[in-house]
Amino acid sequence: MGVAVQVQAYVTLSRPSYEPERWHAYIIYAFVICFYTLLNVFGVKALHSLNLLGIGTHLGGYLLMIIIMLVYTKDKHIFWTALINAIITLPWLIVLLYCSGNIDDVLSSKIGPISPVTQVRPLPT
Structure with missing residues (x-):
């Protein structure tokens, strides 16, 4: 169903007069299922190449979107802020996950569901 909703989103972007309906998504979904079924039945030899x-x-589009977004953004300092934040946060996340112990014990305590980090902090000490 995700493919159908994504196709509807693309059509909505390209045609502002289009009003998406739920039954449109179902028709697109049914078409996609039929296409995939026919491909799996009659196009078995082509599956490896299609994969x-x-x-x-996907990889080319991923890299292309990253490059386009980095080039056309107006606030270039946001990239460096996000990069520094990721570099600083990664060790904290690794230590937090390493020291958390049994997740079921953390979540079953009184404060675990409210603030798991508060419950995890006393465990290593």
């Missing part, structure tokens, strides 16, 4: 094409398209 490689899909991987290449």
Whole structure:
């Protein structure tokens, strides 16, 4: 169903007069299921090539979107802020996950569901 909703989103972006309906998503979904079924039944030999094409398209599109977003953004300092934040946060996340102990014990305590970090902090000491 995600493919159908994504197709509807693309159509809405390209045609502002389009009003998405739920039954449109179902029709698109049914078409996609029929297409995939026919591909799996009659196009078995092409699946490997299509898989490689899909991987290449996803990786290329991923890199292309990152480059486009970095080039066209007006606030370039946000990138450096996010990068520094990720570099600083990663060790904290690794230590927190390493020291958390049994997750069931953390979540079953009184303060675990409210603030798991508060429950995890006394465990290593």
